[in-house]
Amino acid sequence: MRKYAVLLLLLLLSACTDNPSNVQTWGGLGSAHGQFNEPFDVAVDTQGFVYVTDVRNNRVQKFTTDGDFVLAFGQGLFEKPAGIAIAPDDTVWVTDYDLDKVFHFDNKGKLITAWGKAGDKLGEFESPVDIAVNAKGLVYVVDQYHHRIQTFSPDGHFISTWGKQGKVNVVRSALNFLISDNHKGEFYYPSRIAIGFDDLVYVSDAYNNRVQVFDSQGGFVRSIGGMGLWGGRFRVSSGIAVDADNHLFVADFYNNRIQQFDDEGRFIKAWGSKGVEQGEFSGPTGVAASRDGKVYITDWGNHRIQRFVIHSDS
Amino acid sequence: MRILRNVLVVFLLWFISLGSVVAGDATSQKATIQVDGLSCPFCAYGLEKNLKKVKGIESVDIDMKTGKATVIIQSDMHVDNQALRQAVKKAGFTARDIARH
Numbered sequence: 001m002r003k004y005a006v007l008l009l010l011l012l013l014s015a016c017t018d019n020p021s022n023v024q025t026w027g028g029l030g031s032a033h034g035q036f037n038e039p040f041d042v043a044v045d046t047q048g049f050v051y052v053t054d055v056r057n058n059r060v061q062k063f064t065t066d067g068d069f070v071l072a073f074g075q076g077l078f079e080k081p082a083g084i085a086i087a088p089d090d091t092v093w094v095t096d097y098d099l100d101k102v103f104h105f106d107n108k109g110k111l112i113t114a115w116g117k118a119g120d121k122l123g124e125f126e127s128p129v130d131i132a133v134n135a136k137g138l139v140y141v142v143d144q145y146h147h148r149i150q151t152f153s154p155d156g157h158f159i160s161t162w163g164k165q166g167k168v169n170v171v172r173s174a175l176n177f178l179i180s181d182n183h184k185g186e187f188y189y190p191s192r193i194a195i196g197f198d199d200l201v202y203v204s205d206a207y208n209n210r211v212q213v214f215d216s217q218g219g220f221v222r223s224i225g226g227m228g229l230w231g232g233r234f235r236v237s238s239g240i241a242v243d244a245d246n247h248l249f250v251a252d253f254y255n256n257r258i259q260q261f262d263d264e265g266r267f268i269k270a271w272g273s274k275g276v277e278q279g280e281f282s283g284p285t286g287v288a289a290s291r292d293g294k295v296y297i298t299d300w301g302n303h304r305i306q307r308f309v310i311h312s313d314s
Numbered sequence: 315m316r317i318l319r320n321v322l323v324v325f326l327l328w329f330i331s332l333g334s335v336v337a338g339d340a341t342s343q344k345a346t347i348q349v350d351g352l353s354c355p356f357c358a359y360g361l362e363k364n365l366k367k368v369k370g371i372e373s374v375d376i377d378m379k380t381g382k383a384t385v386i387i388q389s390d391m392h393v394d395n396q397a398l399r400q401a402v403k404k405a406g407f408t409a410r411d412i413a414r415h
Binding site (some may be wrong): 098144206253300 | 389
């Protein structure tokens with residue numbers, strides 16, 4: 001019995017070891033260039049430039065990979081910039097949660113187009129919270145209050161949708177390694193979306209405490225996580241990103257940590273805890289992974305960005 | 315003289331009570347709603363959006379630590395508690411106490 005208790009303890013502790021190296025932070029509460037007021041989501045382009053939605057300052061800020069301010073854009077357009085994504089051509093897509101719109105910018109912050117409106121019909125939104133673009137240019141939008149994903153052409157032409165509201169019982173969620181938690185392909189307040197290099201679509205199903213993986217058409221592939229404290233479990237899954245090795249990084253909001261999974265959804269490691277020091281978090285909400293192995297986190301409650309270099313052997 | 319003094323006292327009491335009613339109206343333009351289950355920005359932003367849609371609400375401030383949403387109501391508008399509760403429900407939450415200030 002004692003042996004099992006020790007094993008369980010080791011399993012629980014294993015979730016918070018092996019922190020990535022070279023942590024760098026920038027930001028802080030404020031409205032000046034390089035400061036944030038509720039940084040919510042982050043994206044990184046092919047050149048390594050970092051883009052952050054700065055919610056209460058109604059703008060997107062662009063930085064170098066080391067956090068040097070480059071430019072800000074979107075003031076006067078945004079009500080509440082929420083999700084952000086970089087297309088393969090390095091253009092920038094931003095959702096506005098309150099305006100129920102999608103904005104498309106070039107990498108200098110010049111507006112290319114904007115589309116979308118509030119409503120319950122196909123192609124309409126109720127709080128678009130995040131966005132992603134795949135290699136073919138297909139635009140995926142997380143339509144949070146409709147608990148669905150919608151896809152569009154770059155000019156805003158509706159193509160398809162999947163998902164509906166489905167809440168996993170908390171106990172079933174916590175025990176889903178024993179009994180399936182069901183509600184596959186359903187969501188309960190989905191929060192983030194990311195596309196893998198194999199075009200798989202990852203959706204952070206926030207209040208079902210899991211990440212669901214789909215093919216590019218919305219066909220269910222697998223579910224990762226479930227309610228819990230130990231490695232591979234979540235308490236409100238928020239930001240997600242997929243790196244060049246198809247490793248998945250998930251911001252685990254209430255556990256105040258980042259978790260890494262391999263391309264089959266197997267837990268690798270987790271790092272972070274609640275706090276204000278480097279490597280600690282106060283409600284991480286966004287993740288981006290660069291091609292050269294850096295992972296960027298929006299540390300929402302600490303109003304800053306944290307950058308980690310992932311170990312090459314992980 | 316006594317009659318005049320009594321009239322003056324009655325007038326003063328009426329004036330004070332009138333003042334308190336006016337002050338009550340002015341302060342009633344702020345309401346604090348205790349909301350169950352409000353704890354992350356994904357929740358708070360949804361609640362904020364739905365409350366801002368209520369006609370007459372000027373601004374919304376949400377404190378996730380205390381689970382309280384404070385709304386400022388335009389001075390020439392009346393927003394009843396039912397409208398506030400409906401907005402909270404539409405956002406996916408349950409409103410508990412609503413305090414007017």
